[in-house]
Amino acid sequence: MIPGKYRSVSGRAANNVNCGLHLVIQTSSLPEKNKVEFKLNKDTSSFPGRLLQHDLERNYSSRQGDHINLVSSSLSSFPILQRSSEEKILYSDRLSLERQKLTVCPIINGEDHLRLLNFQHNFITRIQNISNLQKLISLDLYDNQIEEISGLSTLRCLRVLLLGKNRIKKISNLENLKSLDVLDLHGNQRDVDNLPCLQHLFLSFNNISSFDSVSCLADSSSLSDITFDGNPIAQESWYKHTVLQNMMQLRQLDMKRITEEERRMASVLAKKEEEKKRESHKQSLLKEKKRLTINNVARQWDLQQQRVANIATNEDRKDSDSAQDPCQIDGSTLSAFPEETGPLDSGLNNALQGLSVIDTYLVEVDGDTLSLYGSGALESLDRNWSVQTAGMITTVSFTFIEFDEIVHVLPKLKIKFPNSLHLKFKETNLVMLQQFNALAQLRRVDQLTIDPQGNPVVNFTLWKYYVLFRLSHFSMQKINGTEVTQNDMIMAERLFGILAHVASSELPQYRLISILGDARKKQFRYLLESKGKKPGIINEENNDSKRLVGENTNRATLNYTTRDFYNEKLEEIKEKKKFCKTYIEDLVKEATEINMKNEALQKLWPQMFIELVRDAVIEIRNKNSYMKLCLQQITDQK
Known part of the structure; x- marks a missing residue:
């Protein structure tokens, strides 16, 4: 980390960017006369697009080397620089060692007054032997093999440091260069980071393909001029407004002044992008909440299935122990669930708490599909659905819901979603x-999809043929995505036709009459519904009415009674049996008592008859007394 004027480069852009960086840092406090002037060099071979060079009034870069001697020293591995007196007088404050095939910086003695030093186009790998040049203002090390910025801490007067086309990977060791105005690092292998004093930044032709690679520059409040031309991102449609909306302080982009209209458009697009991001974030949250809710419903479903399995196992054991009638079903089977035990998955539990997802059901409308997760979702069929939404839904999906619970809402389904x-x-x-018999009460079914997961019925070889046979009046088109053929219909009739005949022949007469009456009622209802409608609509609905009315009586006898309904019927039958038993017991008891009384009367009657005759003879023996007694009784009654 570089304190003060510079900071070390962040690692955010290190993976995919080869950023040749040309930095221009201007300090407004410098006196005008001490500022170093620059101009754009037309030679683009050294720096693609743009390169800042010193505007030296006297061109010495190609000739000065002829008057310089580099002498090897036995005492040091570095060559020693020697210049003639004339050279020192002619170029007293500048020195050029360009294209000298140097691999190290030579020792420069007696040149403490130097202000401009040029090492361009050599093979120097490390900055050395210049710490004594305290008055040095410009150091040009362009096109060398330097890998690290070092050896500059004593050059406190240095204003221009040109290190383009080297092997530098990060900015470092510049904290002591308080006067540095220009830092040229184009054509290196390094990252880009926030420089607090940066005003001009040239990143042309650096193979930058993503704005994320240089997004750290958006934190620079001083940056006013930047170039990205020649990079892949400059060809993108989002390039300009993305740069402007992230760097609102810019005055120039790619050497062109930014207009107020461009800023306004960037601001508008930025707002749209922000709204898009918020909407995307919202959708992501909803998607995550949906996922967690479905996981919660799935967990509840698994617990329920485990409970049912345990209860069924216990019931089987009870049946085997007590030799209970196998046809008897306990009505409390589905409701006697034990309490949930064991800890929940901690990660999922925390996620659910974070999103407040504690729902045990989910209702989702996606296009023309209504998806219901969990038994609680069935209550949504009681809502007041809009006509547009209800008419749009053509597919209804049930997940983690007992089929017996679905059967109860099938009448609502065909009313709420007729399409x-x-x-x-x-x-x-x-x-x-x-269970497929229950689907016959729907208005129409063209396609049926039974997922093997959680539906063991699909393991039966002939289940599809049974569906086609039982729901033949629907003229079903697809089952599990497979087209239904005429051969399938013929095979279904051959396999299960006799089943419907046997079922209808075993059915009581009153049930056959009831089923036939229901079919007549359906036909009559469709006739009433078709009145007052346009001819086109009637023609479209004729096929539907024919499908429903076309359910023959034999197939209609194949119905399905849900477990709950069957349990209710069993309870009702039990109550009736109990009432009949009690009534018959009372009748038998009463008859028994009457018979016992009759037998007792037959035993006592002879003696009773004799006593009655005797009492009557004695009572009327005195006729006058008897008459008076009778008259007296009559008088008393009045």
Whole structure:
């Protein structure tokens, strides 16, 4: 880290950028007469696009080397510089060692007055032997092999440091150069970071392909001029407004002054981008919340399935121990769930708490698909759905919901979403073919998708044929994404046609009449609904009405009773049995008592008859007394 004027380069851009950096730092406090002037060199071979060079009034770079001697010293591995007196007088404050094939910096003695020093186009790998040049203002080390900035801490008067086309990877060891105005680092292998005093930055032709590579420059409040031309990002459509919206303090971009209109457009686009980011963030949060909610629903579903499995196992054991009637079903099977035990996954639990996701169901409308997760989502069918949304939905997906619970809402489904043609079931406990009978009460089904996950019924070889047979009046088009052919329909009829005949023949007469009556009611209802509608609409709905009315009586006898409904029926039957049993017991008891009384009467009757005759004879023996007694009784009654 470089304190004060410079800081070390951040590692954010180190991976993919070869940034040749040309930095121009101007200090407004410098006297005008002491400022070093610069101009753009037309020779673009040394720096693609732009290169700042000293405007030296006298051109000495190509001739001065002829008057310089580099003498090897036995006492040191460095050559020693020697100049003639005339050379020192002619170029008293400047020295050029350009193209001398130097691999090290020579020892320069007796030249403490030097202000300009040029080492261009050599092979120097390290900056050395110049710490004694205390008055040096400009040091040019362009096109060498220097890998690290060092050896400059004593040059406190240095204003221009040209290190372009070297092997430098980061800015370092510049904290003591308080007077430095110009730092040229183009054509190096280094990163770009925030420089607090930076005003002009030239990054042309540096293969910068992502703005993220130089986004750290947006923190520089002093930066007023920057160039990115010649880089891949300059060809992107978002290039200009992205740079301007991130660097609002810029006055020039690619050597062109920035207009107020360009700033305004960048500001507008920045607001749009910000809104887009907020919306994207919002969508990401909603997506994450959805994911966590579904995970929560899935966990609740798994717990429920484990409980049901445990209860079923316990019931089987009870049945085997007590030789219980196998047809008997306990109505409390689904409700007697044990309490949840064991800790939840800590990571998921923390995530749920962070997003306040504790829902056990999810309702989602995505295009023409209504997705329901968890049994609680079925309550959404009671909402007041808008006509537009309800009419748009053609696919309804059920996930983590017991099929028996779905059966109860099928009548609502065909009323709320009359255009629903495709049903999807995943983790719904479809375990037997009879459950498909419940789908016959829908308005129309063109496609059916049964996911193998959580639906063991798909393991049955003939399940598709049974669906086609039972729901033949729908003329189904696809099952699990596979087209239904005429051969499939013929095979379904051959396999299960006899089943419907047997079921209808075993059904009581009153049930057949009831089923036939329901079919007539459907037909009559569709006739009523078609009245008052336009002919085109009637023609479109004729096929639907034919499908529903086309369900023949034999197939209609194949229905499905949910477990809850069956349990309710069993409870109702139990109550009836109990009532009948009590009633019959009361009748038997009463009849028994009557019979016992009759038998007792038959035993006592002979003696009772004799006593009655005797009492009557005795009572009327005195006729006058008897008559008076009778008259007296009559008088008392009045």
